[in-house]
Amino acid sequence: MSYRYDYEVITQWIAPxxxxxxxxxxxxxxxxxxxxxxxxxGYGVENDPDKLLACTRNGVNVIQMDMEKGLAGIEDGxxxxxxxxxxxxxxxxxxxxxxxxxxxxxxxVVSFPNFGYWRHRQSILNGRMPVSESxxxxxxxxxxxxxxxxxxxxxxxxxxxxxVRERLAFDEGKLILDEPNFLAxxxxxxxxxxx
Amino acid sequence: xxxxxxxxxxxxxxxHFAEPLPLRSGGTLPEYELVxxxxxxxxxxxxxxxxxxxxxxxxxxxxxxxxxxxxxxxWWDNLVxxxxxxxxxxxxxxxxxxxxxxxxxxxPISINPATGQPWGxxxxxxxxxxxxxxxxxxxxxxxxxxxxxIVGGSLGGMQALSWSLQYPERVANAVVIASAPKLTAQNIAxxxxxxxxxxxxxxFYGGHYYAHGVVPTRGLKLARMVGHITYLSDDAMGDKxxxxxxxxxxxxxxxxxxxxxxYLRYQGDKFAGFFDANTYLLATKALDYFDPAxxxxxxxxxxxxxxxADFLVVSFSTDWxxxxxxxxxxxxxLLHNQRNVSYAEIESDAGHDSFLLDxxxxxxxxxxxxxxxxx
Numbered sequence: 001m002s003y004r005y006d007y008e009v010i011t012q013w014i015a016p017x018x019x020x021x022x023x024x025x026x027x028x029x030x031x032x033x034x035x036x037x038x039x040x041x042g043y044g045v046e047n048d049p050d051k052l053l054a055c056t057r058n059g060v061n062v063i064q065m066d067m068e069k070g071l072a073g074i075e076d077g078x079x080x081x082x083x084x085x086x087x088x089x090x091x092x093x094x095x096x097x098x099x100x101x102x103x104x105x106x107x108x109v110v111s112f113p114n115f116g117y118w119r120h121r122q123s124i125l126n127g128r129m130p131v132s133e134s135x136x137x138x139x140x141x142x143x144x145x146x147x148x149x150x151x152x153x154x155x156x157x158x159x160x161x162x163x164v165r166e167r168l169a170f171d172e173g174k175l176i177l178d179e180p181n182f183l184a185x186x187x188x189x190x191x192x193x194x195x
Numbered sequence: 196x197x198x199x200x201x202x203x204x205x206x207x208x209x210x211h212f213a214e215p216l217p218l219r220s221g222g223t224l225p226e227y228e229l230v231x232x233x234x235x236x237x238x239x240x241x242x243x244x245x246x247x248x249x250x251x252x253x254x255x256x257x258x259x260x261x262x263x264x265x266x267x268x269x270w271w272d273n274l275v276x277x278x279x280x281x282x283x284x285x286x287x288x289x290x291x292x293x294x295x296x297x298x299x300x301x302x303p304i305s306i307n308p309a310t311g312q313p314w315g316x317x318x319x320x321x322x323x324x325x326x327x328x329x330x331x332x333x334x335x336x337x338x339x340x341x342x343x344x345i346v347g348g349s350l351g352g353m354q355a356l357s358w359s360l361q362y363p364e365r366v367a368n369a370v371v372i373a374s375a376p377k378l379t380a381q382n383i384a385x386x387x388x389x390x391x392x393x394x395x396x397x398x399f400y401g402g403h404y405y406a407h408g409v410v411p412t413r414g415l416k417l418a419r420m421v422g423h424i425t426y427l428s429d430d431a432m433g434d435k436x437x438x439x440x441x442x443x444x445x446x447x448x449x450x451x452x453x454x455x456x457x458y459l460r461y462q463g464d465k466f467a468g469f470f471d472a473n474t475y476l477l478a479t480k481a482l483d484y485f486d487p488a489x490x491x492x493x494x495x496x497x498x499x500x501x502x503x504a505d506f507l508v509v510s511f512s513t514d515w516x517x518x519x520x521x522x523x524x525x526x527x528x529l530l531h532n533q534r535n536v537s538y539a540e541i542e543s544d545a546g547h548d549s550f551l552l553d554x555x556x557x558x559x560x561x562x563x564x565x566x567x568x569x570x
Contacts, residue, residue, distance in 0.1 A: 019533065041533050049556045052539050056507075056563040063526060063538045073527045 005173040006085055006111040007033055009188045013109055013166070014038050018080035021105060023067055023097070024087030026051055028060030035060070045071075068093050071100045079105035086186075088112045089144045095160060102162065102193050111188040114169070116149030116181045133172060134185040150181040157191065166190040199278040202234045205259035205269070207299065210336050216294075216329060219484075222319035225308060229333050230299030231255045231291040234275055235283030237337070243570035244339040245286045246330060247271060248347035248354035251422070251478050252470060254298035257290035258283075273553040280561035285570060286343065294329050295321040295477040303473030304405065314473075316402020321477055323350070323485045327357045331365070343570050344368040345504075348550035349517060350478070353485045356525065359502040360487055366504040368568055370561070373514055373550040375521035376495050376528070377486035382516065385425050386479040389418035393472045402473055415472045416463035423462050428513035428546035495524060496531035505535040507564045509557065511549035512542050537564070 007030050014020060018040050022031050025044025034040045044062040046052050055062035065071070068091060082105035084097070089112050091097055101108040113134035114120075120130035129139040137143065148156075150169060157164050169176045169184030176184040209230050216224045232255050237244060247257045249270070258275035260268050275281045275288050292300040295318060303318040310317075334342070345366050347355040352374025359369045378386070393399060396414030400407050424432075436455040451457045491497040506529055510522035519540045529536040541557045543549040549557070 043530065043536075049539075049542075049560075052537075053556075053559055053563055056537060056560060057567065059567050061535050061537050063530075063536070064540045073523060075531065078531075 004030075004085070005170065006186060006188050009168050010034075010083060010085065010109050010111070011037060013107075013190055014040060014081055017041075019078065021045065021074070021079045021082040023082065023084045023101070024090070025055060025060070025062060027054035028058040028062060030083065030085060031055075031060045032058050067091065067097055070096060071104050074104045076103055077106060081105055081107050081109055083109045085109075085111050086113065089146045089148070092145055094146055095156070098156075098160065098162060098191075102191065106192070107165070108191040109189065110191060111186060112148070112153065113144075114150050114181065114184050114187055115147045116151065117171075117185045118182050119185070121182075132185065150184065150187045153187070153189070157189075157194075161194040163192040163194040164189060165192050197278040200276055201268075201272065202259040202276045202283055204262045205232050205234065205256070206261075207232050207255060209299070210333055212329075212332055212336075214332075216325070216332075218319050218325050219322040220320035224294065224301065224319065227294060227301035227329070228299075228305075229291055229294070229301075229329060231289060231333060232257060232259075232269075233290075233337075234258050234288040235286055237287040237339070238570065240570075241338055241340065242343060243286050244334070244337070244342050245281060245288045245344045245346060246334070246342050246358075247275065247281075247288060247290050248326075248330070248345065248351035249290065249293065250347070250349040250351045251475075251482070252466070253351065254296065255290040255292040255300075256298070257288065271551065273551075273558075274561070280558050281346070281565055286565070289333075289337070291330055291333055293321070293326045293478075295474055295481075297471035297474040302471065303402070303477070304471055313403075313405045315405055316473060318473060318477065320480060320484075322481050323353050323357045324361060326481070327354055327361050330354070330358075331362055334365070341365045341367060343568050344370055344565070346370040346372070347374070348372040349374055349547065350482055350485075353482070356502075357485070357487065359504045359506075360498065363501050363503040368507070368564075369502070369504040370507045370509070370564065371522070371525060372509045373511055373517050373522075373547055374508075374525070375517045376488060376498075376524050378483055379521075383483050385421060385516075386483055389421050390476055390479055392417035392421070393476060396472075399472065402476075404472070410467070411472045412464075412467040415467040415470060415475060416460075418472075418475055419466040419470075420459040420463040423459055425516045426547040428515065428544055430513060431544050431546055434544070495528040499525075499528045499534070500532050502529065502532070502534060506537070507560075508536060508538045509550075509560070510538075510540050511546070511557075512540060513544050514547045514549060516547040 020040040020042045022044045031042040045065050082101045123130035169180030169187045211228050256269045258269035258272045292298040295302045303314045307314040345355040345358045352371040355369045359366045393414035396411035398409040399411040439454040488495040488498040510519035526538040
């Protein structure tokens with residue numbers, strides 16, 4: 001089972017017994033972890049048959065759905081938290097899914113690789129697309145379709161009236177407090193509906 | 196892992212029930228018999244039993260073959276057996292012919308004790324709920340308090356769903372495949388065409404054709420032909436038959452010209468040769484009546500609040516008779532109630548019939564799900 005350090009941050013934001021929806025849940029390892037340490041009633045969403053199979057093997061609830069089409073069928077405000085861990089950059093309908101996430105849950109937790117990370121910038125300066133721990137694919141086989149920075153995402157939240165309740169940024173697992181848009185490879189956000 | 200194997204030679208068994216069974220239609224069956232088969236061994240804790248519910252034309256003969264008929268293979272043989280998704284080395288699997296059936300359980304061709312004649316059209320209407328109640332009595336007889344899983348496709352999936360509502364404490368897992376929480380108007384319309392084909396056959400005799408020594412084969416054949424169209428997808432039919440002409444060109448005749456005509460007539464004739472018309476009428480009505488949300492004002496989430504089982508719901512991309520959208524209704528109603536539920540929509544070009552096939556992704560998922568069930 002894969003384990004990613006953003007899981008620890010996400011786990012801290014989840015209270016025991018919550019209803020949690022994990023979009024792009026992969027093999028279900030985060031939900032399994034949250035089930036064990038937070039006793040959540042969790043559901044994953046995937047659209048890849050191999051990942052549905054992996055979730056089933058891991059004993060995690062998983063619902064096949066094409067998230068690009070939204071989350072129709074899930075009731076408003078049903079979940080306490082909806083999570084999208086390192087998947088937002090692989091979706092076309094970025095704004096649509098953020099609206100849907102804050103429709104079905106009280107809070108959304110989103111993590112993504114920071115394209116503005118200094119190593120990524122250095123790679124571009126050297127004339128090549130970045131390949132790193134947080135962006136592990138080559139340009140020709142990456143599942144990612146959106147390349148954005150922490151500052152870009154902050155601006156998008158501002159533009160869409162999404163409240164950033166908390167933001168933590170990391171460089172290979174170490175918390176980054178200064179200049180996260182330059183020094184952090186991954187950011188994890190806790191988002192709510194703005195006023 | 197072993198190579199998938201057949202359960203081998205199987206022998207049907209019978210259970211007689213002397214206690215009257217009250218029916219949803221208001222009637223009562225004074226006594227009845229159920230014919231069933233079992234595969235694998237019931238464990239010491241009696242915790243490994245799985246009930247497989249059959250669809251419209253199925254039977255208790257789910258897997259294996261008979262000693263005197265080695266080509267009479269069970270209708271879901273690819274699912275049940277050693278090394279198969281429903282592995283009989285782990286599970287004790289049961290198939291039952293439903294009441295009103297024509298494969299050995301009490302039905303219209305059985306003798307009505309009140310008249311000494313076959314029930315025929317006087318056989319009472321039976322519903323999915325009645326079938327489940329009868330299956331529960333068989334489970335009592337076999338000493339099974341709680342099923343590890345109840346599995347069914349199509350009308351069989353409705354039984355699995357109904358079990359989870361009628362006897363929630365007796366179902367650990369419900370596997371509902373290519374099914375729906377109720378039929379659509381279009382579904383009922385197809386069933387009505389099938390019924391009218393039978394009812395209007397001159398040899399139907401109001402359902403008492405046994406006494407006349409005839410069978411309404413023309414009506415039953417037509418009913419099956421209509422059904423068959425709805426079980427296949429447009430693409431599958433196109434791929435298999437297209438516009439192929441038997442004579443290579445039009446001969447301007449009502450005999451078989453297009454290969455699809457030949458196929459439908461063959462399927463219709465085959466079916467009319469062994470299936471009972473009254474059973475077909477009853478089973479289509481059972482399909483039509485099934486609607487657990489009805490008594491909750493049409494609110495499916497409210498209806499499914501009773502269910503406590505874990506669910507696996509599966510649909511197929513080209514199934515237009517029981518479309519993926521219908522399965523999703525079940526999924527979202529279970530989600531509303533915070534039940535454990537997983538849902539997969541399998542890519543398949545075979546339409547409704549997909550649930551009987553062994554598409555790799557589909558069977559891998561069932562294998563994974565059954566593997567994780569603790570017995």
